[in-house]
Amino acid sequence: MPWKDGTGPPWLHGKFKGCGYRMTIPRQGILDVLNETADHLSAEDIYHKVHGAYPSIGLTTVYRTLELLVHTGLVYRFDFGDGRARYELAEGPKSIGHHHHLVCTGCGRIIDYTDFIEEEIELLKQTEKGLTKKYKFRVTNHLIQFYGLCEACQGTG
Amino acid sequence: MPWKDGTGPPWLHGKFKGCGYRMTIPRQGILDVLNETADHLSAEDIYHKVHGAYPSIGLTTVYRTLELLVHTGLVYRFDFGDGRARYELAEGPKSIGHHHHLVCTGCGRIIDYTDFIEEEIELLKQTEKGLTKKYKFRVTNHLIQFYGLCEACQGTG
DNA sequence: ATTTATATTGATAATGATTATCATTTCCAT
DNA sequence: ATGGAAATGATAATCATTATCAATATAAAT
Structure with a gap:
């Protein structure tokens, strides 16, 4: 198409x-x-x-x-x-609803988080600017995920 | 297994x-x-x-x-x-070889980048600490990708 | 309103990456 | 050596996603 x-x-x-x-x-x-x-x-x-x-x-x-x-x-x-x-x-990266994901590799649960985003957005903005300059790459989106174990899965060895 | x-x-x-x-x-x-x-x-x-x-x-x-x-x-x-x-x-996130990816949504090309990582690592460390505290989530890994158009694909409307 | 070209749809079949099955073989500890 | 768990490989099965294609709906032009 x-x-x-x-x-x-x-x-x-x-x-x-x-x-x-x-x-x-x-x-x-x-x-x-x-x-x-x-x-x-x-x-x-x-x-x-x-x-x-x-x-x-x-x-x-x-x-x-x-x-x-x-x-x-x-x-x-x-x-x-x-x-x-x-x-x-x-929702654009600046929007209120924008969030990143925590992915539990134990049970597959997904947690959205919107905290700590302030500084991330600032850093990402700079990073994207640098990438655009160095690689002539026009960034339209980003993906950030953290992998690990949620509270429930940390006990079950 | x-x-x-x-x-x-x-x-x-x-x-x-x-x-x-x-x-x-x-x-x-x-x-x-x-x-x-x-x-x-x-x-x-x-x-x-x-x-x-x-x-x-x-x-x-x-x-x-x-x-x-x-x-x-x-x-x-x-x-x-x-x-x-x-x-x-x-390679651990602190290692030399650690990199993130630029993914061209036009041609599928993947560009590794290791620049601008310094500040990212620092921020990620803080973010992970915050996530651990707030969500009791033990972070073992992270994924960061930027999507967009590489130089070659920006011309071809 | 009717025609015409194009976009959109939905049923079905095909694709293709990944997993499950299972009998066989390899390896370690005794 | 030998018993038992671990690992392997051929094959078949699964299952999300795509391709195909005829039918329908829509916008623009007449």
């Missing part, structure tokens, strides 16, 4: 219409599902939830729409190592 | 023997491959390379060994979004 926004900017820019895409029922439904949850949903999770409201929507469309949303920067795709991708509505 | 090092420390600690595992030909061969390259190899890449030296080694063993290596912390597994996992010999 040819992307219409090849040079488009990262977050929340020119949504669908601005990019030449149509805002359809399935797409709206999928965005609604993403907007109504704080969880980290897989494609199939989303499919099941959307299906409740619009039973005619197929899994293929969910995957396609997510691909589109990720590409346009409206949605983030994460990999926590359990073999299926997770999706979250994107 | 039951892990023998349930409470074991993260990096390069107590390698195989210390963990109760045997250092076998296949395992040595896989470690050699990982040690001799700076690339980001997939399981199948590794399989092919190991096969050159030891044709009897099967793909299953490669996967199993990588799983083991990742679990013991000797190897990192990365996901760059192209559907297959990549593996790198682990």
